[in-house]
Amino acid sequence: MGKDVIIALDFPSAQEVFAFLDKFDGEQRKPFVKIGMELFYAEGAAVVREVKRRGHKVFLDLKLHDIPNTVKRSMAVLSALDADMCNLHAGGGIAMMKAALEGLTRADGTRPLLIAVTQLTSTGEEVMHRELWIDRPLDQTVMHYASNAALAGLDGVVCSPLEADKVHSVCGKDFLTVTPGIRFDDASKGDQVRVTTPAKARELGSDYIVVGRPVTAAADPVAAYRRCVSEFCDG
Numbered sequence: 001m002g003k004d005v006i007i008a009l010d011f012p013s014a015q016e017v018f019a020f021l022d023k024f025d026g027e028q029r030k031p032f033v034k035i036g037m038e039l040f041y042a043e044g045a046a047v048v049r050e051v052k053r054r055g056h057k058v059f060l061d062l063k064l065h066d067i068p069n070t071v072k073r074s075m076a077v078l079s080a081l082d083a084d085m086c087n088l089h090a091g092g093g094i095a096m097m098k099a100a101l102e103g104l105t106r107a108d109g110t111r112p113l114l115i116a117v118t119q120l121t122s123t124g125e126e127v128m129h130r131e132l133w134i135d136r137p138l139d140q141t142v143m144h145y146a147s148n149a150a151l152a153g154l155d156g157v158v159c160s161p162l163e164a165d166k167v168h169s170v171c172g173k174d175f176l177t178v179t180p181g182i183r184f185d186d187a188s189k190g191d192q193v194r195v196t197t198p199a200k201a202r203e204l205g206s207d208y209i210v211v212g213r214p215v216t217a218a219a220d221p222v223a224a225y226r227r228c229v230s231e232f233c234d235g
């Protein structure tokens, strides 16, 4: 499976998204992009259709978590939008993850990739123990959720590049690791704590990197995107 760079379109409106994507008009390689809850809730399916029409692959980062039947039916809607990657919370359990895969599978047998969120990076071990009553260490919990996702037939997980190797050793080398927390080595970290460069993410075995501000807030976003591609995909 080829490695790719996914740009997080963390903009509040479709207008800003299209102004940003217009910069890539002349590019041969149309970036794979991520649409999250803020943009999707503000602009709905129309923004996904337009981004697809412009030739981009789309990761719909909507993190579904509900009863299996609701997730199955909702995933069918996202699949009909021609999403290329979707995600959910592994905490919804194996039955929910299997139902999601059923919902995503189109009549012709194709489907978007399905990726699980294990524990949110905003959830620390202390909160997990005291609030959620999950007694196991955080890293074990993350790997257990990842192996549940693999058992359910999912394609991979969102994780740190620093965890990619472990995920591959627990879930198999073909199980995808989609990794945010990417910064160039000459840039500030912003609010991310543990960061990795695109080149380092490649070395650590990430399959996809998710890059937001280092591209969206760059003085020259196209150059920043190309730099990600050359460091991560081309090595």
Ligand code: C5P
Binding pocket: 008, 010, 036, 120, 121, 158, 180, 181, 182, 190, 192, 210, 211, 212, 213, 214
């Ligand atoms: O701007 P930045 O590169 O930090 O954006 C990273 C993107 O990846 C954002 O859309 C963020 O919500 C997402 N993400 C993350 N850490 C996670 C999961 C998702 O940064 N653990």
